[in-house]
Amino acid sequence: MSASRLILAFICCLLSVPTNAATLQITELQDVNLGEVPLGTDRVRQRMRFCVAMNPGGPFQITAFGNQVDGRFVLSNGLGLEQGISFDLYASSRARGRGRRLTPGFPLTGLNARPPRPNGECRPPFVQMRVIVDRNDLRTAGSGRYSAQIELTVAPE
Amino acid sequence: MTSQPTQSQCTRRKRCSRRRILAIWLTSLLCSLGASYTWSAQQGSTGTSSSGDITINYIQGLNTRITGFRDMPLGTWSGTGPLTANDNLCIGRSGVGFFGSGAYRILAQGDGEPGDPSAFTLSNGATRISYNAYFNDQTGTANRQQLTAGQQLTGQSGFGFWMVLNLIFGCSVNNANISIEVPASELASGIGTYTGTLTLTLIPE
Numbered sequence: 001m002s003a004s005r006l007i008l009a010f011i012c013c014l015l016s017v018p019t020n021a022a023t024l025q026i027t028e029l030q031d032v033n034l035g036e037v038p039l040g041t042d043r044v045r046q047r048m049r050f051c052v053a054m055n056p057g058g059p060f061q062i063t064a065f066g067n068q069v070d071g072r073f074v075l076s077n078g079l080g081l082e083q084g085i086s087f088d089l090y091a092s093s094r095a096r097g098r099g100r101r102l103t104p105g106f107p108l109t110g111l112n113a114r115p116p117r118p119n120g121e122c123r124p125p126f127v128q129m130r131v132i133v134d135r136n137d138l139r140t141a142g143s144g145r146y147s148a149q150i151e152l153t154v155a156p157e
Numbered sequence: 158m159t160s161q162p163t164q165s166q167c168t169r170r171k172r173c174s175r176r177r178i179l180a181i182w183l184t185s186l187l188c189s190l191g192a193s194y195t196w197s198a199q200q201g202s203t204g205t206s207s208s209g210d211i212t213i214n215y216i217q218g219l220n221t222r223i224t225g226f227r228d229m230p231l232g233t234w235s236g237t238g239p240l241t242a243n244d245n246l247c248i249g250r251s252g253v254g255f256f257g258s259g260a261y262r263i264l265a266q267g268d269g270e271p272g273d274p275s276a277f278t279l280s281n282g283a284t285r286i287s288y289n290a291y292f293n294d295q296t297g298t299a300n301r302q303q304l305t306a307g308q309q310l311t312g313q314s315g316f317g318f319w320m321v322l323n324l325i326f327g328c329s330v331n332n333a334n335i336s337i338e339v340p341a342s343e344l345a346s347g348i349g350t351y352t353g354t355l356t357l358t359l360i361p362e
Contacts, residue, residue: 026201029209036216044215052207075215079264079309085215131213138217144360146215155206 022156024054024113028122029152032131037138044133051122052093052154054113059157061107062127064089067149071104075133075146085141089150090130099130109157221261222249223359224328229337234344243336245296248315249323250361257317260362263292265304268353275307279339281349286339290355293334301336309360 028051034044054060065071074084092099093111102108114123201207229242253259267277270285278285293301294313304310319330335357 021205023203023205024207025203026207026209029198029200029211031198031211032213034213034215036218048211050209075213077217083309085217087213133215141217144217146217148213150211150213151208152201152211153206153208154201 022054022056022058024052024060024154024156025116026152026154027051027053028126034131034133041138042135044131044138046131048129048131049126050129050152052111052113052127053116053122054156055115057114058112059109060111060113060154061109061157062091062102062111063107063153063155064091064102064104065151065153066104067151073102073104073148073150075148077141077144077146083141085133085146086137087131087133087148090132092128093125095125095128097128099128107155113154219361220251220324221359221361222324222327223247223357224249224323225331231337231339237341239341240339240344241336243298243334245331246333246335246357247323247328247331248294248313248333248359249320249325250315250359251321251324252361253317253320255318255321258314259317259320260312260314262309262311262360262362263304263313264309264358264360265290265292265306266356266358267306269306273306277304277306277337277353277355279351279353281347281351283349284347286343286347286351288337288339288343288353291336291338292357293336294332296331296334298334298336301334311362 028049030048030050032046032048034046037044052060052062064073066073068074068076068084073087073089075087076084089102090099091102091108091111093113100108111127112125114125117123198212199210201209223246225245225247227244229244231240231242234240248261250259250261265277266275267288267290268280268285270276270278270287277288277290279288290304290306291298291301292304292310292313293299294315302310313333315332319332322329323332335355337355
């Protein structure tokens with residue numbers, strides 16, 4: 001390999017390695033309890049919020065995976081996926097608004113985060129997340145306890 | 158003038174101090190337990206990406222009641238034909254109108270066998286024989302449906318008023334039937350006294 005090619009490869013390598021990669025952290029996550037819901041309930045909704053601190057601040061994306069097949073968002077009573085209750089997740093980095101729907105395994109882009117305070121505390125706005133179970137999904141479900149685990153991954157854009 | 162504390166006062170003070178320490182320890186323990194409950198979700202760590210976990214809990218609140226179970230003696234096999242038995246049951250559930258129809262499912266599980274923990278089997282302690290189980294969402298065995306071990310039989314229903322009565326007062330009106338049949342081929346392979354347990358789970362829809 002000639003010296004000019006080596007130099008060119010070195011320059012390309014320098015360009016491709018980010019010197020100041022943003023770091024971020026997802027914290028203040030809490031479990032969501034939808035409570036006990038009687039038959040005939042139209043819709044079950046619950047809101048939660050958590051912190052994404054990014055240094056330097058800027059846009060980030062979030063990806064959610066459920067613990068069921070294909071990462072689907074399904075509440076399970078342990079009797080198999082077909083007995084589960086589907087639900088939807090919406091996320092937003094604004095304090096108000098419905099947010100945008102998350103698709104399992106696909107990043108939701110365009111959210112914004114700020115650096116943490118000097119003492120490490122999260123700086124608003126928090127990420128707002130909503131869990132929604134629709135009537136059609138509730139109607140066919142048998143009684144009992146259901147749960148789902150969701151893995152949330154955030155990354156800079 | 159300040160009086161010197163007596164021996165008993167000193168002892169009491171030490172006890173008080175110990176109690177205070179104990180109270181503080183208990184409080185901090187309870188706080189830490191409370192905190193761990195509140196934050197049972199997994200927090201992410203700092204990096205170029207960060208992941209955390211949350212759990213979503215939900216309770217579908219419907220009350221159900223299945224009553225009227227009796228043992229089903231099959232008798233002694235004569236050497237030909239199957240042995241059969243059946244029993245009328247009472248199905249009750251909430252969330253149904255008096256004049257409406259209440260839908261439900263039945264999950265049936267037998268004593269099992271290697272490879273199928275829910276299989277419908279009878280045992281004499283040494284060997285097993287298999288039997289068939291059937292469920293009917295009305296009394297008697299006409300139009301009954303065969304159950305598959307460990308799987309839910311869907312699409313069952315009952316008259317709302319009877320279901321509410323059965324839920325509140327126990328077995329008031331028979332509105333279902335469970336039946337079993339031990340095929341002659343199974344009976345021919347066994348000798349002795351065979352018993353088994355059949356478990357039915359009522360799941361409202």
